[in-house]
Amino acid sequence: MKMMRYLSFVMPLLGTVVASVPAGAAGSLEGAVSRQQTNTTAIMMFFVFVAATLGLTWWAARRTRSAQDFYTAGGGITGFQNGLAIAGDYMSAASFLGIVALVYSSGFDGLIYSVGVLVGWPIILFLIAEPLRNLGKYSFVDVLSCRLREGPIRTFAACSSLTVVAFYLIAQMVGAGQLIQLLFGLDYIVAVLLVGVLMILYVTFGGMLATTWVQIIKAILLLLGASFMAFSVLAQFGFNFNQLFAKAIEIKGSARIMMPGNLVKDPVQTVSLGVALMFGTAGLPHILMRFFTVADQKEARKSVFIATGFIGYFYILTFVIGFGAIILITGNDLYIVRDAAGQITGLRGGGNMAALHLAHAVGGDLFLGFISAVAFATILAVVSGLTLSGATTVSHDIYARLIRKGATDDVREMRVSRMATIGLGVVAVILGIAFETQNIAFMVGLAFAIAASANFPVLILSMFWRGLTTRGAVIGGAIGLATAVILTIIGPGIWVKVFGFPQPLFKWDAPALFSMPVAFVAIWLVSKLDAKSSEGEAAEVFEDQFVRAQVGIGASDAVSH
Amino acid sequence: MDRTLRRKIQQSGKFKQLTSERSRFGRGLSLVMVAVYYSFIFAVALFPQAVGAPLWDGAAVTVGFPLGVGVILIAFALTGIYVQRANGHYDRLTRDIIEEAKP
Numbered sequence: 041m042k043m044m045r046y047l048s049f050v051m052p053l054l055g056t057v058v059a060s061v062p063a064g065a066a067g068s069l070e071g072a073v074s075r076q077q078t079n080t081t082a083i084m085m086f087f088v089f090v091a092a093t094l095g096l097t098w099w100a101a102r103r104t105r106s107a108q109d110f111y112t113a114g115g116g117i118t119g120f121q122n123g124l125a126i127a128g129d130y131m132s133a134a135s136f137l138g139i140v141a142l143v144y145s146s147g148f149d150g151l152i153y154s155v156g157v158l159v160g161w162p163i164i165l166f167l168i169a170e171p172l173r174n175l176g177k178y179s180f181v182d183v184l185s186c187r188l189r190e191g192p193i194r195t196f197a198a199c200s201s202l203t204v205v206a207f208y209l210i211a212q213m214v215g216a217g218q219l220i221q222l223l224f225g226l227d228y229i230v231a232v233l234l235v236g237v238l239m240i241l242y243v244t245f246g247g248m249l250a251t252t253w254v255q256i257i258k259a260i261l262l263l264l265g266a267s268f269m270a271f272s273v274l275a276q277f278g279f280n281f282n283q284l285f286a287k288a289i290e291i292k293g294s295a296r297i298m299m300p301g302n303l304v305k306d307p308v309q310t311v312s313l314g315v316a317l318m319f320g321t322a323g324l325p326h327i328l329m330r331f332f333t334v335a336d337q338k339e340a341r342k343s344v345f346i347a348t349g350f351i352g353y354f355y356i357l358t359f360v361i362g363f364g365a366i367i368l369i370t371g372n373d374l375y376i377v378r379d380a381a382g383q384i385t386g387l388r389g390g391g392n393m394a395a396l397h398l399a400h401a402v403g404g405d406l407f408l409g410f411i412s413a414v415a416f417a418t419i420l421a422v423v424s425g426l427t428l429s430g431a432t433t434v435s436h437d438i439y440a441r442l443i444r445k446g447a448t449d450d451v452r453e454m455r456v457s458r459m460a461t462i463g464l465g466v467v468a469v470i471l472g473i474a475f476e477t478q479n480i481a482f483m484v485g486l487a488f489a490i491a492a493s494a495n496f497p498v499l500i501l502s503m504f505w506r507g508l509t510t511r512g513a514v515i516g517g518a519i520g521l522a523t524a525v526i527l528t529i530i531g532p533g534i535w536v537k538v539f540g541f542p543q544p545l546f547k548w549d550a551p552a553l554f555s556m557p558v559a560f561v562a563i564w565l566v567s568k569l570d571a572k573s574s575e576g577e578a579a580e581v582f583e584d585q586f587v588r589a590q591v592g593i594g595a596s597d598a599v600s601h
Numbered sequence: 602m603d604r605t606l607r608r609k610i611q612q613s614g615k616f617k618q619l620t621s622e623r624s625r626f627g628r629g630l631s632l633v634m635v636a637v638y639y640s641f642i643f644a645v646a647l648f649p650q651a652v653g654a655p656l657w658d659g660a661a662v663t664v665g666f667p668l669g670v671g672v673i674l675i676a677f678a679l680t681g682i683y684v685q686r687a688n689g690h691y692d693r694l695t696r697d698i699i700e701e702a703k704p
Binding site: 148152154155156158161163165167281282283285286289295300307310311314338341342344345348349352355356504580583584586587590592593 | 610623634637650652662663673674681
């Protein structure tokens with residue numbers, strides 16, 4: 041029981057950044073989750089943040105009048121702001137605490153994960169960002185339905201998007217509940233409810249404008265906090281990396297932390313995880329949606345450049361912070377737990393506390409409160425973005441385009457999206473509570489795998505391949521989705537850890553290396569077989585779309601063709 | 602979109618130049634990124650000893666550290682290179698194409 045709780049805490053936290061962490065890496069994070077003492081400084085700082093963001097939501101609500109305002113903040117976010125918001129989406133509390141914990145326990149391996157998380161961004165810029173901005177209106181599904189038959193392709197894309205959002209959201213909610221319980225000493229259910237209520241308030245009233253600014257504020261706070269920690273650590277060693285690492289090796293008693301560790305044991309897993317991270321990022325609905333908040337392709341490009349810079353900087357900081365934790369908290373009885381014989385058995389509060397203990401070591405109670413509040417704010421911002429993206433799928437893709445066939449007005453569509461937000465929020469809270477003690481480590485990995493195996497292939501082929509047919513996209517995409525789901529179910533994450541079978545039928549936790557090629561081949565094959573029905577008008581439509589994707593003429597009325 | 606306008610755009614030399622140059626550049630940079638990342642991953646997976654070797658005699662820093670940070674910096678630099686070229690060259694071409702296509 042204790043072990044289950046520990047796993048369901050550690051794994052989603054790590055999982056949020058790194059899809060799924062090999063069991064070995066997480067296994068070294070010893071120690072169970074324990075409720076901390078109620079942390080007053082942290083709670084006060086958090087209240088300041090909540091008050092400020094609710095004020096912001098009130099401001100945003102008065103500027104959110106049309107459906108376009110609600111979904112995309114009216115397209116009025118600048119490239120720099122959007123870049124910060126994207127970085128905010130990526131620098132979750134989980135990635136901060138999880139990667140620092142990973143560096144603290146395994147050293148160099150943490151850097152390998154960080155690199156994998158970053159490298160998807162240039163690909164998004166080079167292949168997707170500009171045509172996406174030129175073709176879409178509110179969601180990436182708009183892009184698909186430019187040239188493919190709207191009914192089937194929207195149905196498929198809405199299903200796969202909601203699946204991705206659902207898995208991601210559940211993992212975040214469970215991680216949130218446990219993290220808050222840990223940081224603030226609040227009850228798990230209270231924590232999940234608090235996250236649910238605040239996220240519903242932000243999204244329902246403030247739409248994309250509020251969600252974006254919550255994300256920006258949190259990104260700035262997190263970058264400032266992490267910079268302070270990293271520079272405090274580096275300052276102690278005169279900004280000499282070699283001395284920093286030398287001290288860490290001296291304390292750990294071995295140079296193993298400077299070498300590749302667990303990842304070496306299973307190259308297939310490592311590469312497959314890399315595929316999921318690299319291409320899955322380009323298929324996450326809440327990330328793709330961010331590109332419609334800027335005015336044009338120039339700003340879309342700038343967003344990616346800014347985001348890549350901040351995310352890269354942040355991950356280099358987490359690496360330094362992890363080593364700082366090794367040096368400053370190992371051996372300090374304030375932060376570690378010893379057994380009866382005096383042997384160190386782990387960190388107080390569990391492995392994920394490394395970053396927070398270091399915050400206390402360099403900045404005292406006040407700074408610990410600040411970092412805890414930032415971690416909570418981070419969770420709120422990430423779940424808000426996810427919920428908004430899910431609500432857009434329900435109200436725009438399903439209600440306005442599929443059910444009403446476009447015959448609806450802004451007022452009604454926004455009412456549906458607000459109801460969808462509340463509905464999703466309630467479902468997220470219920471599932472968050474239901475999954476509290478479940479092993480959900482597979483969920484974020486699965487979300488990335490589906491994004492890489494269903495959304496990404498369909499999206500990229502619809503933009504660049506003349507031969508794609510509706511049937512090819514729907515059937516091929518569905519095969520990719522099914523492959524990712526089935527391989528995950530029979531893999532170690534569910535087959536062994538959830539169902540309790542002794543051996544997995546599929547050896548690896550990350551299926552994308554297999555499921556993504558399956559999707560591409562299936563889409564190609566079905567489209568080829570289907571080719572005769574795609575002559576004539578469809579080819580003309582592709583040419584229309586291609587020109588619009590390239591030069592951006594008619595970008596704003598992309599849907600009403 | 603108006604079909605005659607579209608055909609006019611498609612027939613312009615600048616449109617052909619824009620699409621072929623940009624797709625070649627974008628795919629080229631993507632390949633570079635994929636190659637750099639997977640070289641790093643394969644190096645870590647297949648040659649852990651070499652990656653874990655000290656950078657110089659007696660150093661605590663290992664070869665893998667500058668490699669990993671290097672991949673992050675390369676990713677950032679590549680996006681910078683693309684944005685630089687797109688903001689100047691491609692945007693100029695796009696403006697010209699739209700200007701010329703206007704009736």
